[in-house]
Amino acid sequence: DVKVTQSSRYLVKRTGEKVFLECVQDMDHENMFWYRQDPGLGLRLIYFSYDVKMKEKGDIPEGYSVSREKKERFSLILESASTNQTSMYLCASRQAGGTDTQYFGPGTRLTVL
Amino acid sequence: SQQGEEDPQALSIQEGENATMNCSYKTSINNLQWYRQNSGRGLVHLILIRSNEREKHSGRLRVTLDTSKKSSSLLITASRAADTASYFCATESHGSGNTGKLIFGQGTTLQVKP
Incomplete structure (x- = not known):
């Protein structure tokens, strides 16, 4: 079974802090994705990566950056956390040229005070 | 941008009834x-239907796709209390290459009462 893990289920940070959200997948997938989920807005794509060190902006990249130094790990970075970044963050991975299914981690609920 | 629009936003039914959601x-x-x-959990993939398919089944799930109307429906038959969850449609646009980029709808919240 594909397993996608996220470093924290719940996280509380203060405004202005630098925040790192980590995602690891164990199936050698090329593609990885970061979404945020907010009530009434569904899932919105922040960034995605189609290979190591390769990244592309999604629909809402402002205030975020990402890092993919190793194939299995995709990190989301909030350079200076703000209260409007309080949200549920979901990571997903997919095998390029595979079944097109995305496999999701359990999510990190981030609260910025 | 939100590609998928789902209807209804919320649905409440009795166990044993069928549930239909549209996208x-x-x-x-x-x-x-x-x-x-x-x-409060991550998403789990249920079923995928390709643009050249019109209907697909998986267990108690039936999905239809009408590309002329740009719409899809998900039918859950003989619902169970354990089916209580939110359901999202997601589309991979024709021009997305091999990135696998999906655009999600806002979801339908289904409550199945025992």
């Missing part, structure tokens, strides 16, 4: 997928 989208697609999310 509309705006652009040409390679495929449309349905995901399920239990409260």
